[in-house]
Amino acid sequence: MTLDPHNLLAILGMALATYATRLAGLALAGRLQLSPRAQAAFDAIPPAVLVAVIAPSALATGWPETAAALLAALAATRLPLLGVVAVGVAAVVALRALA
Amino acid sequence: MSTLRDDARRGLSDIWPAMLAAVPIGLLLGALAAGKGLSPLETMAMSVLVFAGGAQFAAVELWATPAPIGALVFSTLLINARHVLMSASLVPKLAGFSRGQTALGLYFMADENWALAEKRARTHALTPAYWFGMVVPFVACWVATSTLGAVVGAALGDPRRFGADFAFTALFIALVAAFWKGRVTFWTVAAAGLASALTYRLIGPPWHVLAGSLCGLAAAWFAAGSVGDAEPAPEMRP
Numbered sequence: 001m002t003l004d005p006h007n008l009l010a011i012l013g014m015a016l017a018t019y020a021t022r023l024a025g026l027a028l029a030g031r032l033q034l035s036p037r038a039q040a041a042f043d044a045i046p047p048a049v050l051v052a053v054i055a056p057s058a059l060a061t062g063w064p065e066t067a068a069a070l071l072a073a074l075a076a077t078r079l080p081l082l083g084v085v086a087v088g089v090a091a092v093v094a095l096r097a098l099a
Numbered sequence: 100m101s102t103l104r105d106d107a108r109r110g111l112s113d114i115w116p117a118m119l120a121a122v123p124i125g126l127l128l129g130a131l132a133a134g135k136g137l138s139p140l141e142t143m144a145m146s147v148l149v150f151a152g153g154a155q156f157a158a159v160e161l162w163a164t165p166a167p168i169g170a171l172v173f174s175t176l177l178i179n180a181r182h183v184l185m186s187a188s189l190v191p192k193l194a195g196f197s198r199g200q201t202a203l204g205l206y207f208m209a210d211e212n213w214a215l216a217e218k219r220a221r222t223h224a225l226t227p228a229y230w231f232g233m234v235v236p237f238v239a240c241w242v243a244t245s246t247l248g249a250v251v252g253a254a255l256g257d258p259r260r261f262g263a264d265f266a267f268t269a270l271f272i273a274l275v276a277a278f279w280k281g282r283v284t285f286w287t288v289a290a291a292g293l294a295s296a297l298t299y300r301l302i303g304p305p306w307h308v309l310a311g312s313l314c315g316l317a318a319a320w321f322a323a324g325s326v327g328d329a330e331p332a333p334e335m336r337p
């Protein structure tokens with residue numbers, strides 16, 4: 001059970017950033033008017049960030065990872081969250097064994 | 100007095116399916132955090148202090164020794180930017196909350212309890228008893244499962260052996276599908292993926308997150324304007 005000071009600092013930074021986004025509604029409530037384009041960009045934040053985080057692992061590691069990512073994307077059209085994870089993990093283990 | 104208890108019980112009965120769904124996700128987060136060298140205590144601290152699943156998964160994926168604080172905070176801020184809109188919509192419904200209850204209540208606002216509260220507010224006044232009846236067990240469950248995952252995960256050893264290192268990638272692909280809104284999302288994903296992978300190859304981490312995210316947002320901006328069919332999107336994803 002250790003708590004590295006540098007890691008704690010990183011966690012506190014994350015906590016502060018998160019709380020700021022959750023409190024921001026207090027200042028904005030009732031006066032937030034976004035143009036449709038700005039709204040679209042705002043809505044696109046979660047998928048854009050998620051994809052930006054995983055792209056190196058999915059697209060720049062090797063063909064087994066890229067193929068497994070495609071299979072997971074296919075699974076995501078039908079299966080719930082954990083089903084997609086199971087398909088992706090099983091696929092990458094099998095394909096790495098072939099590679 | 101009995102309304103207080105009824106509201107708290109109502110909150111609990113509304114949240115428990117989401118709680119159950121979060122159990123394996125919490126275990127997975129803890130196991131992956133352990134794989135990156137985070138201790139169970141550090142994982143627990145993160146779950147208590149940050150309490151934001153998507154941002155925590157991204158943070159663990161980005162984690163290195165020493166921790167890249169700037170990249171971690173930036174990615175957290177970007178992923179949680181949706182909370183700004185969520186809380187802006189929720190705050191007017193917290194009329195019965197004291198200042199302290201509002202401050203504490205918003206601290207633990209997450210996708211699931213936010214969505215349930217918005218749903219409740221359509222038919223009932225939102226009470227602190229209802230809100231905390233939802234939030235307290237939900238937070239406790241998330242903290243407990245992610246910490247347990249870190250304890251168990253550390254004993255399992257190298258996550259690559261079970262392909263667990265790829266679990267993030269698969270999980271994030273599934274989450275992207277949950278945010279899917281058609282053509283605009285397609286261009287967002289294509290631009291973000293390409294820009295991120297290229298930046299990762301040519302410049303290196305953690306810049307791929309910034310470059311990919313910004314290109315994704317720019318793509319969404321252009322795609323939404325080109326036909327003018329951007330939905331007004333009054334309803335946020337739960």
